[in-house]
Amino acid sequence: MAHKTPSIHFELTDGSLRTVPAKAGVSLMRHALDNGIPGIPADCGGDCACATCHVHVDPGWFSQLPETTQQESDLLDIVDDLCDVSRLSCQIVVTEDMDGLTVKIPEFYV
């Protein structure tokens, strides 16, 4: 039986949806970078030190993600476009059960 490849969806600021293959063990930020998703400069390269990898997680998915660390939530306090479902995408490591995870790119760096 053909197996559907697990995937992740990025909603861009123009409303369009980009679907990319999910790779377990790789950060969400890396998924964006490796697939040319615009708006995530990720200046610090995933070190939780720059807050330039901010995304808005689909509300249905938000509660299913591992918890935000204090360091991440400190950094979230300085981002523009902060909302209830804000996360730093470098701090979310994609796992097998995240097939279909949907996040929205905020406008700031687009």
Place this chain on the structure above:
Amino acid sequence: MNIAANDLLAEHTQRARQMRVEDIDVVDGALYQDGTWMPYFERLRAEDPVHYFENGRFGPNWAITKFEDIMEVEKDWRLFSSDVDWGGVLIWQKAPENRLRSLISSDPPSHSVKRKAVQTVVHPRRLQQMDQLVRERTIKLIEDLPLNETFNWVEKVSIPLTTLTLATIFGFPMEHRHLLTHWSEVAFADLLGDCDTIKTEEDRAVELNKCLETFLELRAERRRTGETDDLLSILTHSEAYRDVDDKELLGNLITLIVGGNETTRNTMSGSVLFLNQFPEEARKLRQNPDLINSMVCESIRFQSPILAFRRTATRDTVLRGKQIKQGDRLVLWYVSGNRDSEIIENPDQFIIDRDDPRKHVSFGGGVHRCVGNRVAEMQLRILWEELLKHDLQVEVVGEPRRPYNLFVHGYTDLPVQVRSLAG
């Protein structure tokens, strides 16, 4: 580098290798003026990366010299405070009544509000709108440069360009923009160096008071004219700044003026110097102008325009096995972290096509990470885009001169001649 500069560096290299590591004192403005700091940090990174030195110019402090340690400290503001209540972010220790609070020397939560207010002015969308203006000014300036004639690049290019941008971001009266440059120099001029503008702390206080007075007047005017999208408007109307007292207003002004001016200016000069010192990189750039963006990042790394910022330990802790006590000062030497070979390959080489050109600590990290970094990068990018489009080559024809300073890492003179490569 000429022979004298080479000899001096060789002498320091030998000295740095032979002295007892515990005697190394990097809090010495001469090291940065003479360009002889490298071997001392190299030894510290290898043998004593978290280095306590008791009898330095500003008293006991820890020199944090490795990339990863700097980031570890930057990321933990609860343990390593920037707040003026703990002493602020400057290497020297001032009496509490002389400390100026600013966004950079405030811990969260008050920091976040103040930073976000500034962030609206340097929003990437706003910078896109500024691109054309900065480009027009850059073109005008470089088209007017003399060809085949020696002049000081700092004075004729780096200062005017960065001052124009800063005045625009501030909404400062253009005709008085040279005052911004002046205050920026006065704020951190080292009185041990030979500074023309001020000789004493009293002189400094008088000049900075003029800065405050000027902005108080401008603010009063702005109260009458309503909101715009510049810093002056933020300082006047935003909830974060409208009620701050005079001292805090001045503190923020200094942060914004120095942050927005000297750092970018010195990278503009540095980029010219480095491309001369590494001619192969200049050739690469000319062949492939798409490398401008990564060249700009590499210049910011290689220059480390701010030598260091300080933090204060809010409780006892251990860093790389060293026992740090509550109240100890930690100096984060960006200039050294940027040369850490454990993180950056061939760190003493200027390489404009690195895989990860943003991997540097020049902008700091954590909640205080430079909010103006895109403004800096934009100006540098536009300058190089236009120099290349105009087929101009900037040749360094004499020794650069640097200020005696323990905070700003830059140049006072860079003698150059500009050549046209066009047929």
